[in-house]
Amino acid sequence: MKKVVACMLVALTLSGCKTSPTGRTQIMLYPEQQMDEMGVASFDQIKSEQAIxxxxxxxxYVSCIADALIAQLPNKYASQKWEVVVFxxxxxxxxxxxGGKIGVHTGLLKVAKNQHQLAAVMGHEVGHVIAQHANERVSQSSLLQAGLQVSNAVMQMNNIEYRNTIMQGLGVGAQVGIALPFSRSHETEADIIGLELMAKAGFKPIGAVELWQNMEKLGGERPMEFLSTHPSPDNRIQRLNNKMQSxxxxxxxAKQKGLSPNCKI
Known part of the structure; x- marks a missing residue:
């Protein structure tokens, strides 16, 4: 039984291997159409629950920035009908x-001081979509859950002492050792994709650094980075600066092509 389940997990993993826009190997087990349907359903629910x-x-203003960014996406996304809502x-x-859904909170308009800074955030979020991070996260969750169930079943069959304690440890280990770093890698990748996207659309790349400097000034308590799903603002700024020349x-x-958005509120 253990070998059968292990083989099934390996087969699923291999069949779902793809490559992200930055060249990172990904595991995605779900059809894009299914993820689009889930995204549309989630967006409709948010619209029904939050004030618009x-x-x-x-x-x-937000739509102007979105249009400029979308025009620079790969064709299958650029040709898609996008819905942009300010909440x-x-x-x-x-x-x-x-599924082509973008939401922006009015609170962000107070922190992102200009079109370049807001384009950095929106480009980052669209980066998550074109890198199919949602699919990857759902797939990862499914595989982790299956792995923990297999571990539990094996220990039950072998009457392992302290099984419950071991399973709790495995759960924490999976979260801190796999899920959280995996999430931080998504954030870093979306930062890179978003930075390139905003630059191609004619927004000033330095706006991404300025945005995170503004976020840093907001303060508030943050967990240590290894226990967080997001990189620290300082690390984000450093990585963005490393990519600033390109x-x-x-x-x-983009400027030579005449791309110079003039989005104003």
Whole structure:
């Protein structure tokens, strides 16, 4: 039984191997159509539960940035119909979901001081979508859960002492050792994709660094990085600065093509 389940897990893993936009190997077990349907359903639920900003200038401003970014996406995403909604929420947040959905909170408009800084956040969130991070996270969760169930079954069959304690340890180990670093790698990858995307669209790449400097000033308690799903702002800024030279080259190329967004609130 143990060997059969192990073989099934290996087969599933191998069949779901793909490569991310930055060249990282990914495991994705679910069809894109299914993920799109889940994203659309989640977005519809959010719209039914959260207040939507009706003020025209905010909506036009966010849509202007979204249009510029979407135009630079790979064709299968650029040709997709996207829905952009501004939500009345004081948190400095934004998100994008499979199925062409983008949400921006009004609180973010107070932290992102200009179009370049807001494009950095929106580009980051769209980066999660085109890298199919949602699919990867769901697939990872399924595999982790299956692995823990197999471990538990094996220990039951062999009457392992302290099985419950061992299983709790395995659960914590999987979370800290696999799930959280995996999530941080997604954030770092989305930062890189978003930085390149905003530069190709004609937004100033330095806006990404300025945005995270603004986020740092917000303060608030944060968990240690190894217990967090997100890299620390300092580490994000350092990694973004490391990519700034190539991003500026993309930005200059965009300017030569006449791409210079003028999105104002």
């Amino acid at each position: 900003e009706s003020e025209q200038s905010s909506n036009q 009345k929420d004081d948190s400095a947040n934004a998100f994008a979901l499979p 991003a500026n080259s993309l930005y200059q190329a």
